[in-house]
Amino acid sequence: MTGTMAGTVKDSQAAVMPGVTVTATSDALIGGPRTVVTNETGAYQFTTLPPGVFQLTFGLSGFVTLKREGVVVQVAQNTRVDAELQVGSLEESLTVTGQPPVVDVLSTTTQTNIPKDMFEAIPTSRNPWVMAGLVAGVVTARLDVGGTQAMQQYALEAYGSADSQKTFSVDGLKMNWSGASGGSTNQYYSSEMFDEYNMQTASGTSEIDAGGVYMNMVTRSGGNTFKGDYGVLFMNDKLQGDNVDDALRQRLNLAPGVPAAAAGNPIDKSYDWSATLGGPILRDKVWFFSSFRWFRLDQFQIGAVNPDGSLGIDDNRIRAGMGKVTYQATTNTKLSYLMIPHLKERFHRRNSPFLAIPDKATVNNPLDTNSFVAKYNQVVGKSMLVDISFGRVWGIFANHYQPEVGPGD
Structure with missing residues (x-):
């Protein structure tokens, strides 16, 4: 970090x-x-x-x-x-x-750094999967256009590595979910909490235990002045074009006026609200930083048609917070504590290969997770550094029937 x-x-x-x-x-x-x-x-x-x-x-x-x-x-x-x-x-x-040369002649690691001013200027969704897709040599399983894929995880590979080998790291500590293939995370990190992404794709550093894409996300720490920012992004169906005529709509078995998945990315509604605040608790000694995000993305599911002719919905919500305190105890001693509460709700989840099912047959899937990272950093003499990190990720991945499902279904 x-x-x-x-x-x-x-x-x-x-x-x-x-x-x-x-x-x-x-x-x-x-x-x-x-x-x-x-x-x-x-x-x-x-x-x-x-x-x-x-x-x-x-x-x-x-x-x-x-x-x-x-x-x-x-x-x-x-x-x-x-x-x-x-x-x-x-x-x-x-x-x-003027800036010094950007080539690091002391390291053999193939890596790309994406600082905050860069990922805020790029007109794309800002999450680890999209950031990794910007790096040369990384292949993504999906293309995220305007945040349309931001609610779901997908595969990342580089130079022949397996998707199961990719690593999510926060402030240098691995935060992967232990389930599935091992190459996933159970938190959908918000870009406003990060200062920089460090993406390593080959010849990784010694703390990396797998050879795939390594995503180290370095959190912000505040400063000696109080600063904050606020952002809102919005889109809905009125901001999209539709080239599906009535004849094709009839062939697709869609009711009149119903959005057609065949027209492209059928977004119903999306907004992304975020805010941050950081500053000093004690100047040059103790800093804090905090952020909060409320993200909604409702999309129609391609091929899923309800009995009334309407398209099935894939509606999602993310509410994620972050709080961090940094303490410079001495010139050579620094401690920090980071907490990330996170709630992702997918109200109509469809699992492959059963994607073309009506809303009633889906499951309500809340993902309630928390994580923390505690760090101790000590410089010893002129040539030794002690860096100790301890963290934990825990949560509940639940699946519930829809409210309208009865004993006879």
Whole structure:
């Protein structure tokens, strides 16, 4: 759930410079700026950095202070920023703006990072399956157009891996459901709670226990200022076209005026409401972040016709929350606790191959789940990191008859 930033400091004659003070500053850093000193080879390193935009300051007596702005740190990536200092006084400063090279030459992992500003700008559904589908080499079993597949899970494969090998991870801790083939989750995560997606497709890191698509979703943590956002998405049948005439409607055994599944994605109604709030409990010491989502998607089921001629419905609701507290106990010690309550209701579930059945023959399928992740992070000396995570996912997957089903059915 963190990244690393490192580099080497040299003078104008290309000689390495020990003893240079390097300071990293960012709004994403709880506890304020971090400072390290270059070693005898002129090298420095910052570990366990949260994703975000950083400023680096290089200073040594007798040399001009160098500031490097706009340095982007991403999850599971090694960002290299080298520096060259010029002779002068500390009162003088030189500011360089621009991002360092994005190629991570220290890792063999095939991975793609999708930060928050990117997935919010892409005009598509924002969930782990869609985000993984944006990555080169990943093949998805469905195409999600405008969120039409956002209520159901589907297969993901990369470079010959099996769908059962894909991994859902929150803040670096695996959150897969133990049922079915093992490649599923029992929570439908909301994008507003995440800072970044880290997708690994080959040569994964040591904490990954399977060779399939690995989706690490890094949660937001708040900051030293109170911030929140609010969003509403809406669509219904009036916002869709229909090229099915009366003759074809009759052949499909549909009543007049009934939406036709043959016309494409037959959406009845959909809205997606979300809100977030984060900020300080104690500046530079304790932060919080919270989010809530209410998502509804009602679609007509292709081939399912009720006795009155109407199309069968596949109606779904998701209500998901998230709360997180982060505590920077010391410069080298950080703790966090994350809780995700989640309720998904599928009111008319049809299981393959029995998809073309009327609404009465379906089941009411509530999925009530909860999960939590507790983390302890300790930097020991200059070359050791202790990272301990503990989490749990639990819930009830129920199937009930429809209310109109009687003893004689």
